[in-house]
Amino acid sequence: MVRELISAMHPRRWLKNIFMFAALVFGMKLTLPDLIGRSVVAFICLCLLSSASYLINDLVDTERDRHHPAKRDRPLAAGSLKRSWALGAAVILAAISLCMAFFVDLRLGLVASAFLGIEIAYSLVLTNFVILDVLAVAGAFVLRILCGSVVARATTFSPWLYVCASFLALFLALCKRRNELIVLGDLAAKHRKVLADYSSGLLVEMISVVSSSTVISYSLYTFWGAHVPENKSMMLTIPFVLYGIMRYLLLMQRRDLPGSPEEILIKDSPLVINNLLWGSAVLVILYLF
């Protein structure tokens, strides 16, 4: 039961929470041990909180998941995890992590509550509303970063990065919808009700808005962000962002993706190499120059 419970908590998706450390890195606090400690605690809070929301999500979607080729094996859909266990675990996880969050920092507690609220609202309601569903995903993303910013006391975290992160999250969410439409075809709406309201053409247009906005807001950060070196060397990292977005667009056209659209971020080696290069370039430019 415990193993099934952990599997239902989707530990793989915790990876999304590393975006929390953005404020620590870009706010130049990576050399301060106490802030790193606070951030790690906040990271654990976020992982537990998101697990609680995944449990709730799977509880709500159990019926639908039973008809999905891959999701039918999930513990709740397969029946190997009792509904009462899952519900109990969700409540306890949420309570523990919210207490931890309020204990670390009052503002972290507030942001974490908002995060949980938006995740639950997504699972229960927003997931069925066109456009609002992707906005909710992006909202949760920004709240993750905000959590990191609060615990790292990052007062000079560039606002452009929030803008950039929102667009990037929208980009990823829209690309995911598009890939589902491509792969599932006519069955798409059965698997995700909201997909009936999207069309490939609409998604392509929305993706072009958010992808170009991502590139531009990132460029604005490299010019006007806080802590960026005077010599504008941060702009050397723009090509990595361009490559990453283009590569992702390319992958999302494929019918035979080796994994879910999120997993691609850690499975496609050119993309991984690109992201690592980007990360090292940012670290070198911020901390060594």
Next chain:
Amino acid sequence: MAFMLKQLLITMRPRQWTKNVFIFPALLFDLKLFDPIYLGRTFVAFVLFCLLSGSVYLINDLTDVERDRQHPVKRNRPLASGKLSRSWALGAAIVMPLFTLAASFLLDRRFGVIALTYLVIQLAYSFGLKNVVIIDVLIIAAGFVLRVAAGSVVAEAARFSPWLYVCITLLALFLGLGKRRNELILLHSNALGHRRVLREYSPELLDQMIALVTSSTVIAYSLYTFSAENLPANKSMMLTIPFVLYSIFRYLYLIHQRNLGGSPEEILIKDPPFIASNLCWGVAILLILYVF
């Protein structure tokens, strides 16, 4: 002798040298267009880049000789058709880059470094990177940025707005992606044999990427007109944005409705509305930068 030299010149694709005008923007935008010393330095840099890019074509044709012979059009190239002897081409391919690089380092050490980087990147493109999806168009863009950077170094441009670099990167990506789209649509299965990378692209994907780079180009240019240092305080530079918009729309039109885009250098000199828009833009820029 004269015949060989002519064939050598043809192999160096003088028509492609128009791309090297991207050495001049730094001079223009840094208000040094009428400074004879910098104008001279930039002109020398332009000639050196022409020789350098010519050498790359020469090396490229030398390695592709076998494949070019199979191609309906490229079989008429001097090397593929045998009009230019291999020994001549080989000799020139060795002597010319060395001479050009030496001259570049003499002109300015930093210019030499940029010229060397350009040569290395272009050779990497010819010998493999042209078959790597996305990297292929990024390399083309890098070529343009290096030209602009080279111009900026020789003109000692201190006030050249970084936004123009972003703008040029995106613009070059636009041209590169437009070219891929054109090849994909016109040549169908033939194209796949000659340019393997086209298999990875699809028209929809290219359209998405083109949408990404075109809108970013417009915004990056607008940001330049607002935020660059040496512009008039009354923001009159933003009056030039419509020309950029028109040129981009016109180019998109040529790509989509007329199936052009295969050779940007020809559109640049052959489509009257496009030329008119670019000229108006150029005149407006000159007036705003130098007269007001």
